[in-house]
Each structure stands twice: as structure tokens, then as C-alpha cells.
Amino acid sequence: LLSYGDPYIATTHIELRTRAIEEKIKTKSIHASSSLTSMIGECGLHFYKVGRIATIMSEMKSLTTPYYVIYKNIIEGNHTVLLLEYNQDKDFFLDPKDALMGLVETEKGQKRNVIDSSTYAVVASRVGFANQSIISGKISSLKKMDFGKPPHTVIITGRLHFTESDALKILGDCLDEPTDNSEKTKKISIQMMKKYVPMVREALEEIEPHYKGQKEYQIILENAELYIQDAEKFLEDGQDEVAILSIGYADGLVDALRLAKGFDPKM
């Protein structure tokens, strides 16, 4: 059995081998270089920054899984390798442009700020062939290109080390200056804190005068202020969950006092 790349990237081949051994059939495998590792090197990207890989199928519904794989990789600054569906028997290879446009389309439903036409991506085509090509750029630039014959692989880059940006320019063809995709994809916790910290602070300032001189309520107001400050500190420390808990708690303290005086809650 002869296959492209490293045979055991395809779980079917592992299954075949496991069953063969179970039935006492002798097996021997010769591994080949896989496009998964060689492609990353050919693009000049750092392999230790590659997160979980994903496969893009032509059926649109299936794009939410790769979308969230990219999301989870990108918030950690990791690169995502996207394998594209192919069926050699039917001579079908998914076009990298269709994969990218499908992801941009998926963004419209999921709205996590993961991917849009300004996202930087790499299309690695025919890696290892004489006519190998590595083309990178914003999706808006890539969608105008013809990448030629398959096989193609797409990489959505995460945070780029300067040696990676340099290598992309020298080893391949950059249509645009490489940019950091992780900049615009903020963690949900950071998005929340950006909204809630000023909102709770304002709600607190508005209600404070209504409790002047009432000692037992002063303690509540002071606690609210302290928890807002704690929330900011926890976020800085990377303790996102505790930060959210703290700002939620501060908001609850403030809103209880607002509701008691007939004010609208701010949640």
C-alpha cells in the first residue's frame, strides 16, 4: 500500500495496521516526510507554534469545527494548518479560495472576530514538487490569485515572530506585509472586561450619592470599588475567570443598591 506523505496521518491506515497485527499479519511501514512538517518549514514558520490541525470540507455546514479550531489556536497566538478535502479518484480538490471564502462566510454567523478579508493567510501549493509555490497575503488579495494545480494547504497564521515574517517574504511570495492575526481576535474574557469595567464603575458613581452617610451601605459601595480594581488586576495577571467573577460580583453589589432605590439595573 503506497500513500502520499506520512501514511499514519490518515487514521484509516492506523486502523488497517492494527487489525492486520490482531490477525497475525506481519506489517512493515516506511514513513515518508509529511507535508505537515515539511510545509511549515518551507514557509519558514516555527513548528512549535502550530496548534491543532483541521480539515476543510466543501460542505459549508462543516466549517464551524475548523472555525473554532482556528479560534482556539489564534487566541493562543498559534498557527492553524488547514488540510483541504480531496478525492483523487474523482479528481476533486477543494480550491484554497473556496476554503478561505467559506471561513469568512462562517464568521458572519459565529462572530468571534476570527477571520475576515483582512486576515493574513498562507497558501502552500505543491510542496516538494519542482513547481512548489508559497503565496501569502490578506484573504482579500489571495482571493484574486490562481494557485494552479493541487495539492494545496492553507495556513492561518497566529502571532508572527519577526524571523517568521522575514522568512515568509524570502522563501515565498508575499502579496501584503505579514500581520499578526491574533491582534483582533480577543478572548471573550477580554471583550467582556472592556465592556463591564467602565459600565459598573459608572453605575456605582451614579448610585453613591443616594447612600450618603448610611454606614452599612458604605461598606457595600467600598466593596464594589475594591472588586472592580481586583477584576482589573486579575485580568492583567492572566487570571481571566477570577477577573470575570469579580466584575460580575461588583456589578451585583451595585445593582442591588440601584434596585433598592428604584434605579434600573446595569447588567
Added chain:
Amino acid sequence: LLSYGDPYIATTHIELRTRAIEEKIKTKSIHASSSLTSMIGECGLHFYKVGRIATIMSEMKSLTTPYYVIYKNIIEGNHTVLLLEYNQDKDFFLDPKDALMGLVETEKGQKRNVIDSSTYAVVASRVGFANQSIISGKISSLKKMDFGKPPHTVIITGRLHFTESDALKILGDCLDEPTDNSEKTKKISIQMMKKYVPMVREALEEIEPHYKGQKEYQIILENAELYIQDAEKFLEDGQDEVAILSIGYADGLVDALRLAKGFDPKM
């Protein structure tokens, strides 16, 4: 220049090549199969479940980075490949047992329930050599083994598909029944909710009788109950951050009423 495995897994080689091209020196690379892909296949693990890789250095202080790489992989159910420090010139190879014990030691400081002596791990030794060995088991079992000559790689498995468990048994040597490491490593959000939901509910029940018949305070108590329920629903939906915000908010509402009556806050 001849190197083990795929040359561009080492970022130094990318750097060398980029500089050579910049200085108009012609380069040509022949990729070889990398242990990163072939090893996963030899163990019978699914490559698409492999998360970011990490390197273990012998210096203990450096273990927090790989510890958190494992943590982030494991909560997603992903496998982590750990490359072990080596220096061929000095004939130094980090022993897989030292790497595993170092991680167990790191757990004591970080306390994320990522790794302990019951964690399941795979030690892949001399992959591709005639005397290749794949030994897996709990760390407590692995630490009694002699893995022989280098090179070795360690894999901390995440969630295991049954075909992966079967393959580990058939393709290698299992000292213990393969287990799901992701079971005990719960996300921080889940750990928090487990603590806060019953705590806030109890705090609410305790304070309720003290506000009987006071209409403006009834609204606050009802809101607290609704936000506790919302928090549980959000967690079920996988909206962890909103769940934490909601339980924090409910806690704040309840504690404002507790503080106003001279009760201790429950935070």
C-alpha cells in the same frame, strides 16, 4: 548539512536558509520523515488530535511552560508531544522519567490538576530504529521502567478514541489500561461553578427570610435566583465566561443584602 528528522522543525535551520537566500546562496532541501508525525502513527494516535508541542529542558524552572501547554491541550482533549532536551555533542539526553517526574513536581506548585502519578503517558523510544519501543502506562508504572537508549519522546494523551486505546495496546506495550487524562483536568470555569452555585444558593436562602414582605428587596432576591439558574444554563451551553459573570452577579446581589443586614458576605 545533514540533520535528524525534518530539518526545519529546528528554527535555526530556517534561519540559516533564510540568510543564505538573502545572500544569494543557492539552497536545496530534502525533507525527511519527522519523528513528530511518524511517532504519532507508530503509537496509533490520531494526528488531528495533537495540540501544540512542547520541549522539556532539564532545568526545573523551565517546566511551567510545557505544563501550561499540556493544560491547554488536555482541557480540549488534545494530545501533547513532549520533545526532550538533548545535546548530542555532550552525549546528554534527558531521561523520560526525569521529564515526567519534573512535571509531577510542577503540578505541586501550579495545582491545575493537569498531571500526577496516575496520569497516562506514552514513551516512544528509538522510533524508526530496529529496536523501536512504545511503552505506555500511568506515570507511577512508567517511572519503574528502563527505556534504554535515546532518542525518546513523551506523549501526554488527552481524550482517547477507542481505536487509539486499542492501537496503543496492539502496536506497543501497555503497562496499564489506557485512561482519559482530560477527565480530571476540568476547566477553571467548571471548577468555579461547582464551588459557587451551591454557595450562592445557600447564602440566598439564609438571607431571604430577613426581607419578607419588602417589595423592592423581593425583586433583588428574585433576580439573584434567576441569575443562578442562568449561570447553570450558560455553562451547559459552553458559554463559560457568561456563566461565571452571571454567578458572580448573583453573588453580588445576595451579598449586598447580607451586608446591609450585618451578615458576612459569601465570596
